[in-house]
Amino acid sequence: MSEHIVHPRVYIAIFLVLMSGTGLTVMAAFRDFPGPLNAVVALTIAVIKATLVVLYFMHVRYSPRLIWLVIAAALFWMALLFALTISDYSTRSWLPIN
Amino acid sequence: MPEGLATTHDAATHRALQHHFENMEQQREAGTLGMWVFLVTEIMFFGGMFLAYTLYRYKYPEAFAAASNHLDIRLGGINTVVLIFSSFTMAMAVFYTQVGRRRNSIMCLLLTIVLGLTFLGIKAVEYRDKYTDNLIPGQLIPGRPFNPTIAKPGETLDEHKLHLPPGATLQNVQLFFWIYFAMTGMHALHMIIGIGLLTTMTFMAWRGRFGPEYHAPIEVSGLYWHFVDIVWIFLFPLLYLLGRHLESHLG
Numbered sequence: 001m002s003e004h005i006v007h008p009r010v011y012i013a014i015f016l017v018l019m020s021g022t023g024l025t026v027m028a029a030f031r032d033f034p035g036p037l038n039a040v041v042a043l044t045i046a047v048i049k050a051t052l053v054v055l056y057f058m059h060v061r062y063s064p065r066l067i068w069l070v071i072a073a074a075l076f077w078m079a080l081l082f083a084l085t086i087s088d089y090s091t092r093s094w095l096p097i098n
Numbered sequence: 099m100p101e102g103l104a105t106t107h108d109a110a111t112h113r114a115l116q117h118h119f120e121n122m123e124q125q126r127e128a129g130t131l132g133m134w135v136f137l138v139t140e141i142m143f144f145g146g147m148f149l150a151y152t153l154y155r156y157k158y159p160e161a162f163a164a165a166s167n168h169l170d171i172r173l174g175g176i177n178t179v180v181l182i183f184s185s186f187t188m189a190m191a192v193f194y195t196q197v198g199r200r201r202n203s204i205m206c207l208l209l210t211i212v213l214g215l216t217f218l219g220i221k222a223v224e225y226r227d228k229y230t231d232n233l234i235p236g237q238l239i240p241g242r243p244f245n246p247t248i249a250k251p252g253e254t255l256d257e258h259k260l261h262l263p264p265g266a267t268l269q270n271v272q273l274f275f276w277i278y279f280a281m282t283g284m285h286a287l288h289m290i291i292g293i294g295l296l297t298t299m300t301f302m303a304w305r306g307r308f309g310p311e312y313h314a315p316i317e318v319s320g321l322y323w324h325f326v327d328i329v330w331i332f333l334f335p336l337l338y339l340l341g342r343h344l345e346s347h348l349g
Contacts, residue, residue, distance in 0.1 A: 003123070003126070003196070005193065005196045005197065006189075006193065008190060008193055011186060011189045011190060011193065012186075014186075015182065015183070015185075015186040018182045018185075019179065019182060022175070022178050022179060022182065022334075025334075025335050025339065026171070026175055026339065029335070029339035029340070029342040029343060030342050030343060031343060032343040033343070038340065038343050039340055042335040042336075042339055042340060043335070045335070046331050046332050046334075046335050049331045050328045050331050050332065053185060053324050053327060053328050053331070054324075054328070056189075057185055057186075057188070057189045057320075057324045057327075058320075058321055058324045058325075059317075063130065064127060066131060067130065067131060067134055070131065070134045070135060070138060071134065071138075073138065074137075074138040074141045074142070077142065078141060078142070078145045081142075081145055081146070081149060082145075082149055082152070085149055085153070086152070086153070089153055089156075089157075090156075
């Protein structure tokens with residue numbers, strides 16, 4: 001069996017980081033950062049937390065490259081979905097249509 | 099038995115090994131890959147709703163901030179902690195199965211189920227609060243249309259009244275609650291399915307079906323559970339937190 005068994009110490013460490021991330025994001029939400037930085041901070045923390053869950057709790061760090069490819073494909077299609085839709089909505093006011 | 103067949107299969111074939119796989123490792127990896135492909139469809143499914151949220155929040159920032167600030171950040175925060183803790187116990191259930199400690203594995207599975215039910219209970223309390231404040235959008239509940247009490251300007255903060263800042267219309271606040279109920283509702287449905295899966299896994303573990311050689315069902319159920327946790331990791335800041343810093347500006 002070539003299966004990699006993650007030690008509980010790693011799970012505990014990830015759990016603690018996820019908990020502090022939750023505390024941090026709540027604290028940051030009440031601070032008034034300039035411009036869109038509040039959203040940037042909240043999403044950065046969320047992305048870091050999600051990445052830790054995927055890599056360690058979901059064992060992707062120790063998984064074959066094929067799994068990485070599947071996840072990358074999903075993220076790529078999500079990025080397409082967002083990029084094309086937002087580029088449409090954000091440029092609609094450019095044309096003077098009545 | 100013809101020669102050659104014996105070499106393609108493991109010498110000591112596990113009873114859970116399906117005939118179309120060479121060995122347990124190949125079977126486990128194929129299962130994990132299949133689960134990830136399914137999770138990709140789930141990512142796209144939730145992705146559409148996250149996109150709708152993004153567009154409308156960009157279009158109606160005041161209404162979304164006002165509606166978001168009306169949600170109970172305490173209950174949302176507690177639920178985030180509960181769900182992350184359940185992901186940890188799920189990971190530990192997989193670990194204990196991998197090292198063949200069945201009792202601990204069953205305990206972790208049961209703990210995960212209890213935490214999942216706790217999450218749903220807290221969610222139900224939140225839904226009930228929205229119901230009493232007439233915040234269920236449209237005519238979802240017949241005879242109880244979307245009709246929140248709006249606080250008068252200068253009135254002291256009342257959590258049962260909606261504070262509408264300038265630029266925010268009731269229509270757009272309602273739009274936020276459509277998105278809120280669609281996303282948290284779909285998430286809760288996934289939790290219910292997850293609890294069903296884990297109950298099955300607990301039963302199978304109790305029957306002694308899993309061990310160090312065979313535990314793919316528990317691992318794959320764990321992937322599903324962690325995925326649902328990740329959706330909430332994004333839902334919590336987006337729905338509950340992103341308007342908080344505007345509270346002082348919006349008045």
